[in-house]
Amino acid sequence: QSALTQPASVSGSPGQSITISCTGTSSDVGSYNLVSWYQQHPGKAPKLMIYEVTKRPSGVSNRFSGSKSGNTASLTISGLQAEDEADYYCCSYAGTTTDFGGGTKLTVL
Amino acid sequence: EVQLVQSGAEVKKPGESLKISCKGSGYSFPGYWIAWVRQMPGKGLEWMGIIYPGDSDTRYSPSFQGQVTISVTISADKSITTAYLQWSSLKASDTAMYYCATRRGPTTEFDYWGQGTLVTVSS
Numbered sequence: 584q585s586a587l588t589q590p591a592s593v594s595g596s597p598g599q600s601i602t603i604s605c606t607g608t609s610s611d612v613g614s615y616n617l618v619s620w621y622q623q624h625p626g627k628a629p630k631l632m633i634y635e636v637t638k639r640p641s642g643v644s645n646r647f648s649g650s651k652s653g654n655t656a657s658l659t660i661s662g663l664q665a666e667d668e669a670d671y672y673c674c675s676y677a678g679t680t681t682d683f684g685g686g687t688k689l690t691v692l
Numbered sequence: 693e694v695q696l697v698q699s700g701a702e703v704k705k706p707g708e709s710l711k712i713s714c715k716g717s718g719y720s721f722p723g724y725w726i727a728w729v730r731q732m733p734g735k736g737l738e739w740m741g742i743i744y745p746g747d748s749d750t751r752y753s754p755s756f757q758g759q760v761t762i763s764v765t766i767s768a769d770k771s772i773t774t775a776y777l778q779w780s781s782l783k784a785s786d787t788a789m790y791y792c793a794t795r796r797g798p799t800t801e802f803d804y805w806g807q808g809t810l811v812t813v814s815s
Contacts, residue, residue: 619801634801
């Protein structure tokens with residue numbers, strides 16, 4: 584069982600926006616602005632999409648954005664595209680360790 | 693361009709030893725942490741531990757560091773810009789994809805990822 588809780592799946596149509604939540608505790612998400620998000624296509628390595636809650640690495644589309652409120656972080660993807668269909672993982676520093684969420688499968692309908 | 697190139701897939705028997713590698717290039721290898729992440733078949737990502745090649749400072753996830761023994765060992769050779777993950781006695785439950793990734797610091801995000809090494813342990 585993962586330390587961070589994500590919905591198992593979300594879906595949306597092309598052009599729509601979706602949000603994936605990541606619920607932790609006051610020991611991880613709630614205490615540190617060190618939440619990151621990763622995209623993983625089948626058979627591929629994960630790719631960093633968001634770091635330090637809201638920052639986007641160079642080269643990542645501005646359709647991806649992150650936020651946090653209390654113990655819950657969120658990843659929002661706007662203007663959904665077929666290529667966004669993938670698994671998404673949140674991650675947070677937790678004092679003495681680093682925790683990942685269980686992952687969310689995004690389906691673009 | 694930052695690149696992490698991992699060694700190839702391995703098939704081993706329970707009880708055997710194994711060492712897999714991750715070669716970094718395109719950046720100052722001693723100055724960035726290297727992390728190892730496990731992904732069991734059909735499952736999510738798990739952080740195993742990290743090493744700072746500059747001084748070999750190594751930290752393990754509590755999940756991979758038993759009370760008496762460490763189930764895996766992380767090491768690095770900065771002279772050949774390569775990090776390693778090794779097992780002294782593999783178990784079937786070690787079957788997984790293993791990724792290496794860079795981190796600016798021990799608490800920061802995983803910036804760049806290797807392509808992964810698939811380890812299969814079966815009798």
